[in-house]
Amino acid sequence: MSETVEKIEIACLVNGEWRSARVYPLARLLDVIRGEMRLTGTKEGCGEGECGACALLMNGAIVNSCLVPAAEADGAEIHTIEGVASGDQLSAVQSAFLECGGAQCGICTPGMVIAAAALLARHPHPGDAEIREGLAGNLCRCTGYQKIFTSVVRACESGREKSPGNR
């Protein structure tokens, strides 16, 4: 069996709350969030940074948490899908996905909602090309993306979206 290294202690500000964990340095942030922190809204789809199901915001930027080693997340501010709604009050993006059929099986939805929120934070009124580019890192096998595009447009129209970090 291979030699093993020591676990390290990391702490992250997750959805506004400091959380710590003892983990191997190269453990995936995805596993730390889902396993140690029991926030299972962030999904694993591919483990290779391709599908975006594990997307979350790290220090304000969208990243695939399957490609972030735990040691580099130490001290980071993290926002996951669990922090997007305020209690029972859905965000504009979430409401729009619900209303426009943007979620079918739901497995890509958390990552897609995070990507849409990140897009709207940068482009409050994105055009078609910007929406497509902004969501191209999030694969959906159910919708053919059309209802997701509609959802994003609806979310800008409703104009309630705030950056998840700035609530």
Added chain:
Amino acid sequence: MEEKYIGHSVERKEGREKVTGRARYVDDLAFPDMVHGVTVRSSVARGRILGIRYGDGIPWNEFTIVTAKDIPGANEIALILHDQPCLASEFINHPEEPVVLLAHPDKYLLEEARRAVRIDVEAMPAVFTIEDSLAKGTIVWGEDNVLKAYHVDKGDVDSAWAAADVIVEGEYRTGAQEQLYIENQGMIAVANPTDGVTVWGSLQCPYYVHKALMPLFGLPAEKIRVIQAETGGGFGGKEEYPSMIAAHAALLAWKSGKRVKIVYDRAEDMVATTKRHPSRTRHRTGVTRDGKLVAMDIDLAIDGGAYATLSAVVLSRATIHSAGPYVCPNVRIRSQAVATNAPPHGAFRGFGAPQSVFAIERHLDQVARAVNLTPEELRRRNFLRKDQTTATGQIIHEDVNFSGLLDRAFKESDYHAKRARFEKENPGATVKRGIGFSSFMHGAGFTGSGEVYLASVVEVEATAEGCVRVLAASTEIGQGANTIFSQIAADALGISYDRIDVAQPDTGAVPNSGPTVASRTSMVVGNLVEKAALNLKNTLVESGLLCDACTEDEFVRACKRYIETRGTLRARAKYEPPPGLHWDDTTYSGDAYGTYAWAVYVAEVAVDTVTYEARVSDFVAVQEIGKVIHPVLAAGQIEGGVAQAIGMSLYENVVWREGRMANGQMTNYIMPTAADIPPIRVFFEEQPYPFGPHGAKGIGELPMDGPAPAILNAIENATGISLREIPATPEVLMEAMAEKAGALV
């Protein structure tokens, strides 16, 4: 009955859980005593197992190790036949065959252990293509490699050739396609001799898993319980394969005494689980000078992989759809599913139809050219109409109006104007544009007598608070089953949508409403939901607690009174076939399906002659699907299916190396992203089907059938190149263009 919810886009039942990340999928479930399981697979395509070695440096005493000899019952995954073992014990028949199972609390250590297991195999000759299998030089399954064959005969093809002015032949091929649901497959199991076996998992068909676990453990039905967790997409990929993972998790749980979770990673899911059957179809078509079809001779073969699994049924649907929605007096179809040493191919949306629809719809464009007609005119002269018969001799009783669908599709896509414009603009352009279409049908529900054999049952139960729960084994896999059942039940009872909920599919608590497949859930099971709801209401009316035209408050009060005075308030409905349906399995003739959805799809493409990349730039989907129960969900089904079919047509290429998928990563098996899918414009025509709920037909698979031929017809329009295979990757297009350029020199 008032349609307060039917026809309206109400909020998806489980939508809130999904957009907030609260929905719990199998990998989100964790239990304190839970351990993890992995599967060790063979490394060669075919051979005899000589031994299993467990390498040094792993604390094997901490592991639960299961091999075939640990199986308490029969070593099989029961489905239609019993040829597929749960764990290979002597012979290996494909390169991903499971041989050993390992369980341990530490997921990381499990991977180290999986790598340390060596399965020694004496290799045997293997076959990897339809051609090699049909050549029968090496027999890898049964006596002749043939998993199943069908013959369809209508009229007399041999004597009909004489009446044909032109005979057109062509061969068409489709590749394997990975379902690529974004949630990988997984199961959690607890199992012991006292309590039996319980599994939770990502699955489409709880009773398939239930059926498979009984013989494996030698346990009676009541000792097996299968519960569906939230399921992140299926598309057929979670129809039969979940039985395998459930079996593996349960065996590890049985031996370890612990709760065991097996969740595949993407690589394992892609290489080991099922894919769409590759196909090869040959058409020989006789046609008169004025474009009337007089004879169709179709030879169809699909690659079933190493075991029979569902290939017989896939082949059946492929066969029945292979002559298309056209009337031809003489049709002969010979079809075979053959074995190769690849992992078994399985259910995937469309279930054989996309393969054979691709062939006929590409072929008809060649036939049209041979008789100097436009593709449109040839089809108009042969479209199936009311009172005419299909290839299986089914008389169409619906007032099917294909020309009307075609007209609408052409208008919405501006087909004629674009065709003229592209013809003018293409010469000299680097990017050539083209437009093409396909016309097709998809039979809804099980084939032939399938629904009668299934004999599905649905129950509904009311609470004292006047809430009603639908009990069915039909699963929500993203398509909206929960929502549609609730709409139907609410309108049947005349109560609000919020009063309805749908029970979690659990074989210990819900009746068998059949598998969630074959575009049957809304049409067949939805109809049972309506009947069961009406029976429940009728119980209240007959007991004198309710009048027929009641208010919601009256309904609530009646439920309360009924339950207080008489106990449980439950009703059921069992499938009864529509009157007059006849199917003969021996001659493969008769009413193949209760009804069909009919469609015309138009694709516009842009082909870059610098990079040989074809992109779909616009897409119009017009279909007649009976009553539309939920416009947003229905359009979502069509859009999603079209996108998957665009993937199948242009992008998704399984690279095979000796029966094994060599590109089993999302980086290298490329499905379309948000940047690749064109606007998909969906239009519905509604002609109510008398035996579906409120007139609804099945639609889930329909959109998978038509896009591929429409896209390749458009590529031919753009470039003059007639491709006969999908995926039409840039490499394929490059070779075809090079060949054409060479031919001109």
Added chain:
Amino acid sequence: MRAYIPAYDLRVPGNLSEALAILGREPGVWQPFAGGTDLMVLLEAGKLSHRKFLSLTKLADFRGVEVTSGAVILGALTTYMEIQRHPGLQSEFPLLCTAARETGSIATQNRGTIGGNIVNASPAADSPPALLVYDAEVELVSERGVRWLPYHGFHTGYKKMQIAADELLRAIRLPRRAEPWKQYYRKVGTRKAQAISKVCFAGAAQMEDGIVRGIRIALGSVAPIVLRAVRAEASIRGKKITPELIAATKDILGHEIAPIDDIRSTARYRLRVAQNLLAEFLMQLAR
């Protein structure tokens, strides 16, 4: 997850001298870890053979874009996102911005770095062709000192490069050109987003009265390294673009590159598309 995670180490030194000391003490034992967008994929697949990594994330002087009168200097940890959003790079080095924008997804662009892209040494990397066309230089730093190398020639073979085990790539220098050059970049990856290149082509030329004065051509995914097509360049330099010249140069390029068949594409496709892209570039110059 296929890797045995407990066997992998990732140290996060707080500053450069600490990092260089670790590398100097045990040369070859520690490998640098930048954005991790490739290493973590290998890890997932159980194919990451090296076990000890040094995270560069806290090295402040590896970040930032500095514009001087003669050059633009990119810290090795500049992300693809920072590159594409930098106004100075957008106006003077557009091919690099396009490459950055076409690499992976936004989530990848937020993590992936230009220095990582170079040192990862993938022949299919998207930025290196642009760097070659811009005559980039790279700065290597170790306890022994600092040295600058031309990027052309830095890669010597598949995954081989001129960097010692105790050195880190700290910065990339792009000389600013006085005169405008015509520029061309095209990545061919079948899918519009998130694709791995089947062929990637970058070209730049300085035209004078219809004559090609200066020219740079570089390609990815057609050889064991990202390649500067010097022989194709030589055949064009000082000439006027004609159909005959295009045909002849396509032929030369065909002998200069060495594409292969793999799970993503075929050698024949890569060859022909590389030639087509060359022709498209040259025809644009002629216009």
